[in-house]
């Protein structure tokens with residue numbers, strides 16, 4: 001497994017471009033299963049998670065072309081197989097996003113139940129409850145979820161759960177309801193920008209979905225969906241990671257294609273920490289070019305992760321890395337995945353002063369981090385460790401960076417282009 005070797009202490013300077021959103025692109029690609037014709041997506045990042053979904057869609061009868069220019073064309077050519085096998089699902093949990101589209105279009109879907117995950121428990125009960133409410137028969141057999149329905153029927157469904165709503169669950173049920181008979185009202189749904197992006201694609205395909213981005217979505221079912229052409233939204237988590245990376249290296253970065261509109265909670269916390277993000281007046285709030293500067297002294301803050309528009313769990317590890325160098329005590333509370341703290345002991349290996357109690361971590365700022373070999377555990381934890389390595393004194397080796405390749409397009413190359421000293425060590429070395 002590849003590793004990153006980082007020589008810390010360089011100030012990053014220059015311009016980086018944020019890629020298309022992985023977490024939007026995955027369910028957008030799955031939505032193409034419902035189209036009678038070709039769906040063309042632009043700005044689909046070249047990532048290993050995307051490659052896994054391409055494999056899955058191919059196994060489900062799609063012809064998929066992903067060009068070097070990041071355009072993707074998906075056309076269903078054979079509806080004979082509707083089983084998403086364990087071999088692919090175990091590599092990528094987000095494979096569950098084919099469940100709703102397959103059921104809606106083909107009247108049946110079998111998806112291997114996703115297993116354990118380093119960020120904590122990740123049940124799919126709300127996905128299944130929602131599809132059952134639409135009239136699907138659901139059985140679990142041999143670790144596989146089998147869903148069947150002759151014709152789904154619109155209804156009113158409550159989609160809340162103990163940790164808020166569910167992003168992919170909302171998308172699954174919304175997609176299936178797009179071709180159900182009659183009207184579906186989904187209450188307490190996820191408001192994340194990725195849900196809105198999928199609703200926009202489905203509407204471009206002929207669906208009638210209203211209210212995406214708010215807690216209530218209303219869907220008037222249609223008979224069938226056509227092909228469409230759609231550009232994937234910019235990746236808000238990558239953008240947030242770049243802003244925090246500029247701050248932790250005391251750098252001076254221009255960030256292009258930055259969806260500031262989706263980052264309000266993070267920008268609010270960063271402002272309090274002393275990180276200024278300059279957004280030009282009149283900039284496109286979904287694709288702005290912003291400049292980041294930061295005070296030398298970082299202020300401590302309290303942060304609670306929440307469903308959108310709250311502070312995203314997917315930026316928790318990165319802001320923790322930043323706060324390890326703040327001047328005082330910060331508190332982070334994880335309300336989405338209370339066990340998403342695998343990076344805590346790794347940051348401690350680099351000299352961070354962290355004290356975890358259940359879902360909260362107190363971060364006592366230190367004067368400096370020191371380089372060390374550390375282990376990446378999940379995608380965002382890995383990004384936090386890379387950030388810490390860039391700021392640390394000496395050399396850091398981040399092992400198992402395949403996690404990063406799942407979700408950050410060419411992170412090492414982008415970092416190099418703005419002055420970082422980072423090298424990819426292939427597993428064979």
Ligand code: EPZ
Nearest residue numbers: 023094121122123124125126127161163166167168336379
């Ligand atoms: C999406 O996962 C993202 N993944 C995750 O990004 C992100 O961390 C998460 O949303 C939360 O924002 C993709 O979009 C591919 P959830 P998802 O269902 O949809 C509980 C990353 O690093 N829950 O919104 O699978 C669940 O346990 C990743 O890019 C239920 O209780 O997450 C969690 O506490 C990792 N029952 C909360 O809801 C359910 O049926 C939110 O999970 C489903 C979820």
